[in-house]
Amino acid sequence: MKPSLPHVLTFCLAVSTQAYSRHSGKASKTCAGLQSKFGDSIVQTAGAEYLSTVSNAWSLFNTLQRPTCVMYPRNANHVQVAMREIYRDKVRYAVQAGSHSGMTGWNNVDGGVLFAFSHMKDVKYNSTSDIITLQPGIRWGEAIAAVESYGVAPMGGRLTDVGTGLLLGGGLSYLAPEYGFSADLFKELDVVLVDGDLVTATATNRYSDLFRALKGGANRFGIVTRYAVEAVHTGTKEDKLWFGGLILYPEEAAEALVNATAKFVRSVTEPKAALFTCLFYAKTGGVLTDTHLVTLFYRGPSLPLDIYGDFLSIPFTSQSLGPASYSDAVNALGPGADRGFGQNFGGSAIAGPTSRYLDALNHFKNYSSIFQDELDHTLMAFTPILQSQINAGRTRGRNAIDPPDGPYAAVVFQDQYKQGVARISQELQDGRKLLFKQIPPSPGLPLYVGESDATQNAFATYSGYEFLKRTYAKYDPTRFNVQYADGPPGL
Ligand SMILES: Cc1cc2nc3c(=O)[nH]c(=O)nc-3n(C[C@H](O)[C@H](O)[C@H](O)COP(=O)(O)OP(=O)(O)OC[C@H]3O[C@@H](n4cnc5c(N)ncnc54)[C@H](O)[C@@H]3O)c2cc1C
Numbered sequence: 001m002k003p004s005l006p007h008v009l010t011f012c013l014a015v016s017t018q019a020y021s022r023h024s025g026k027a028s029k030t031c032a033g034l035q036s037k038f039g040d041s042i043v044q045t046a047g048a049e050y051l052s053t054v055s056n057a058w059s060l061f062n063t064l065q066r067p068t069c070v071m072y073p074r075n076a077n078h079v080q081v082a083m084r085e086i087y088r089d090k091v092r093y094a095v096q097a098g099s100h101s102g103m104t105g106w107n108n109v110d111g112g113v114l115f116a117f118s119h120m121k122d123v124k125y126n127s128t129s130d131i132i133t134l135q136p137g138i139r140w141g142e143a144i145a146a147v148e149s150y151g152v153a154p155m156g157g158r159l160t161d162v163g164t165g166l167l168l169g170g171g172l173s174y175l176a177p178e179y180g181f182s183a184d185l186f187k188e189l190d191v192v193l194v195d196g197d198l199v200t201a202t203a204t205n206r207y208s209d210l211f212r213a214l215k216g217g218a219n220r221f222g223i224v225t226r227y228a229v230e231a232v233h234t235g236t237k238e239d240k241l242w243f244g245g246l247i248l249y250p251e252e253a254a255e256a257l258v259n260a261t262a263k264f265v266r267s268v269t270e271p272k273a274a275l276f277t278c279l280f281y282a283k284t285g286g287v288l289t290d291t292h293l294v295t296l297f298y299r300g301p302s303l304p305l306d307i308y309g310d311f312l313s314i315p316f317t318s319q320s321l322g323p324a325s326y327s328d329a330v331n332a333l334g335p336g337a338d339r340g341f342g343q344n345f346g347g348s349a350i351a352g353p354t355s356r357y358l359d360a361l362n363h364f365k366n367y368s369s370i371f372q373d374e375l376d377h378t379l380m381a382f383t384p385i386l387q388s389q390i391n392a393g394r395t396r397g398r399n400a401i402d403p404p405d406g407p408y409a410a411v412v413f414q415d416q417y418k419q420g421v422a423r424i425s426q427e428l429q430d431g432r433k434l435l436f437k438q439i440p441p442s443p444g445l446p447l448y449v450g451e452s453d454a455t456q457n458a459f460a461t462y463s464g465y466e467f468l469k470r471t472y473a474k475y476d477p478t479r480f481n482v483q484y485a486d487g488p489p490g491l
Contacts (some may be wrong), residue, residue, distance in 0.1 A: 002152040005268045027112050031069035045069045053116045057152055059343035061104040067114035074119055076190055076198055076225035084196030092484050094222055097136050098163015102345035103454050105486035111410045130236045131187055133225045144327050150230035159336035169450030170216045170401050172383050174274040174297045174329050175232055180392030181399055183215035189225035201260035203397045213471040215399035218449050219487045228254050234326035244297035245321040246332045251290040251316050254279055258312035258361045261382050271388040272299035273307045281368035297329045302446050337462040341415035346436055348450025349445035351408035360454040363438040371428050376416045382409040400464040401446045412451035451489050459490035
């Protein structure tokens with residue numbers, strides 16, 4: 001018999017409460033100490049703000065943990081002091097910025113200390129240095145809107161509700177073909193190391209290895225309290241330097257879209273051309289239905305037909321193409337702010353012949369059809385990583401991902417479970433594992449840590465993996481972070 005939704009939730013909350021009481025003992029002392037130092041608005045153990053933080057993560061699976069306290073830092077010093085005590089007391093911890101991690105446990109913690117950056121949301125543009133400074137609590141929609149009147153933007157993501165944790169995974173945006181992964185535009189990072197030391201890392205100072213490791217090393221290398229990034233001159237809202245938008249397609253367009261995407265990845269070399277292809281499956285009235293979409297943006301007055309002609313010639317359901325500002329582009333897919341659904345990501349990376357992309361489509365469609373009753377929807381999306389993006393990262397001192405030469409598509413699979421369902425069946429878990437085997441990354445290609453499953457071990461697919469391991473051993477010699485915080489495996 002299938003359990004009803006309230007039963008599933010009650011069961012999971014019970015499990016979560018048991019885990020909480022196991023871990024909360026040591027953390028209670030640490031939290032009490034921090035509370036007496038900073039007061040109970042900065043360190044909270046209960047109350048409306050505490051509850052809203054712990055229940056507001058994007059994935060329902062990350063709303064079930066109960067930290068012993070939530071620390072709401074106002075500055076880097078608060079993080080330093082707290083980290084020193086967490087390190088001394090050997091307490092579990094987690095960090096939450098935009099809360100969009102699809103990995104359970106990466107942005108919340110049971111019975112430990114959760115850092116929530118909701119009071120550190122400043123963004124500033126310095127026109128002399130041409131640098132934008134971001135505090136970690138800002139979301140992309142807010143950051144882009146705040147500096148748009150100066151005609152600049154920070155490189156972030158493609159949906160407005162997502163936060164700065166994206167940068168630590170690398171970051172894919174419509175600007176990527178021209179400028180690299182979003183992290184490639186880092187200029188200076190303030191980082192609180194596991195033992196509470198605060199350092200400023202740049203490409204050329206004594207922390208240059210840490211600086212590079214943070215371009216893809218996710219939450220493993222410290223807590224970033226300030227990002228200074230190169231400003232991209234994207235124009236103001238009125239300038240509308242792009243042309244493009246969203247096209248929606250009917251079910252039968254899937255194969256043609258995959259063909260067109262594979263060809264785009266192989267043949268397009270123009271850094272002004274961005275594309276995102278998304279195939280979306282849901283079950284309505286017992287039948288698997290699919291809607292597909294692309295967003296395409298070209299930095300220029302129109303969409304060149306030699307680049308986008310295939311997409312424009314596939315019969316579509318609706319389109320909203322036109323002149324666009326950068327903020328229009330980032331708003332094209334909406335905020336991505338839905339809450340209340342359990343989420344899981346998986347990833348792949350594909351290069352080469354169209355047949356590999358079509359294989360992926362067939363396996364994904366088959367998976368979606370088998371498990372759709374348990375799911376609200378599934379989607380598979382392709383982001384082209386052009387050679388120009390790889391080169392841009394190298395020119396700026398290399399990131400930790402450092403893909404090999406040659407264009408490829410970063411692939412994400414997303415499962416969104418039914419609203420309120422907090423556990424997934426064993427069959428579905430097995431199905432996900434099989435899917436990852438059926439659609440492996442092409443040899444040598446990196447997975448994107450922000451959009452893959454922890455079991456896929458994205459770090460091990462990076463060209464910079466050995467570098468990442470060495471750098472981790474240097475900055476966290478007691479391996480505190482990997483023992484006391486959830487995050488990517490492999491270090
Ligand atoms: C709807 C949606 C759209 C997305 N679109 C894109 C996209 O266009 N491009 C793209 O590249 N990715 C995209 N992603 C994936 C995204 O990169 C990851 O989900 C990313 O982890 C989100 O960052 P966050 O700050 O919102 O999430 P969080 O869950 O708050 O943070 C993510 C991870 O980073 C850690 N972290 C956050 N801040 C810090 C810090 N200051 N110091 C140390 N560790 C920290 C957290 O502990 C967590 O492990 C999308 C995800 C979703 C759900």
